[in-house]
Amino acid sequence: MTDKSESSLARMLSVLDLFSDHQLSWTAEAITEALQMSLPTGYRYVKMLTDAGLLQRAADAHYTLGPRIIVLDHYIRMGDPVLQHGVSLMQELVEQTGLDCVISCLYGQQVLDTHREFGTAKATLSYGRGRPRPLFFGAAPKAILSCFASAQLHRVFDEHQDEIAQAGLPTDWSEFRKYYGAIRKAGHYFSNGELEPNLAALAVPLLKADDTLLGAISLVSTVSRMAVIDLPKLTQLLTRTAQEITTRIP
Template identity: 65%
Template structure:
């Protein structure tokens, strides 16, 4: 009975994974069909999640994510050890450069931006806190993946061949591994229009003492600025700030 209950709970929580940019709302019937459960079970899942505040009715018999998600995000921000340490350094980078500063992290199988300090002329970003980033494009994902152990990187290589090809990365494992090894040795990465054509970014990893990675620290600027700024100096500032954050977290 306990095993059956755990399985049912797992399926119910999978309801939350059905919501994304393309489908921000679902009917109970759609939820049941997508989870391959009976309609009564689908309605039961929806009711329990609504009672918990994780879903809410939005009209036309459709459901969206509920207000409890907002509350949980508030507590996540307050207890995130990376943000607790990083925000003052991010504000200092913004003050010195005028550019937006962003932290990003690896969560399960996704890269998410977790915080943004806006610069003097804030960039228009399509991605922000909570929206999954493409794994193989942009400065933050590049330095995060470059910090992975070979076995972890190989799993991503084997799992996402189409995304790797779309990003223009080496399609063979030796070339793919060599590409990220070069970023790891450099200690930072400069992206030019990879994620959004009008934007560039300078990113550095925030590493853990055990060899893992907390995430990435990035300065984001308009592409028009990249040819008129001292990129070496900007990269040095980002790497230095990432190192100070690492030291405090350690």
Template identity: 45%
Template sequence: MSSITRLLSILELFSEAKPFLSVEDVAAELDCSIPTAYRYVRELLDAGLLIRFAGGDYGLGPRIIKLDYHLRMSDPLLAVGQPIMRELSDHSGFDVVMSRWYGNELVDTHRETHGAALDLRYGRGRPRPLFLGAAPKAILSTFPKAKLAVLFDEYADEIAQSGLGATLDEFRASLLKIRRAGFYLSRGELENSVSALASPLFTDDSGEAVGSLAVIVPTQRLEFANLDRLVESIQEAAARISQRTRALIESRGAGAITPSHTVARAKRSA
């Protein structure tokens, strides 16, 4: 592992359970000397990625917040998706959430709230279970066989507990049904009082989703909802976001997209 990789891996050590770290913690986790840990921590402090507290422990620094802002402003999928999500939330009367798959983590990146806010357990940036709920299953259904095999080797127990199958063949068969449907409806899988209807999001023509769009419905209201209409709405919105994101990436390059460009393009395409 290179020095820069080891240095940046310190940021991965922070979690909800461990929001603060000492230099000794860093040395133990990285299996390095105390002087080396001090050097790594000092470099992250100078970059604004860490901050030192009076007791001597360290936490994530203000530069993280700035980077999150720039991420939200530069992400083409998010920039294209926000106005469409607001429209879907207004028309459906429910909250709408965008989730993204990064490596082997699933996180919510944006939420449009309608009326009284639902108290959801997971919010922007908090990693979610990989195999429970509508969002991950909609995304997983698009993954190629080889990628599913790797996931099954690593997470066989979690996959079985999620009801997706006790063998690789069962896992793939469950996801194939979701793929053919083009959406997945979860009923209280992630939170007892919450159901969700999700469809995959794409940024290219590979057929492999990078995220999902979901309508969040209180389970007690599910029986009164027009599910056929919700399925149609979520699939149409996801298709619009995917199509416009692909077009923007192809015409401008992801790094050249700004929110103003995106909003203007979205208005012209509406």
């Protein structure tokens, strides 16, 4: 594939990046304007993506994401080694605790929940599978970031200064590194009303023996329910489950 065709493919796929919680449908004209491309090119990209099932025609000449993405999501679930080896252990954890159990993974610099097992009292989460979570709020993202190598964490620090300040985290690199270093040393992070006021979560990183970071596993419940739970005992239980998942993955 030539550089020109690679560039063209990347621009076509960037159409999919336009879709968000804030804008779920686009016209072809709006797509071309947003991506600053010619109208014929925009129409061609939209047609190709529609033919591939990645977009579909909706009302009023708008386009939404297409059914092919649902099919691909099914294959992602089936092929995810963390889910292949972890779902049964998550179910055991839910049976033992009655709490919701969530797996979260890192894609680039986005933290996404990939699977959730519901406990006896379902916690209402604003974030679910596929919806990017804030990088600096909540138990799972902090457990994941705590396992970054120094250079990788420094890139995150450099690229997200405003978000770090808004989250009330240290804006000095040395203090920022120490903050996540403390979480790494503890081996877990407890969030109490941090991301959503009524929810608390305990997260442990999914870290293999060779320091390969696979994501995080969390137990989630309401703040009031979590307040009467033996947190050290829960941490031990969650840590053992995380270790069992990572040792099962080749």
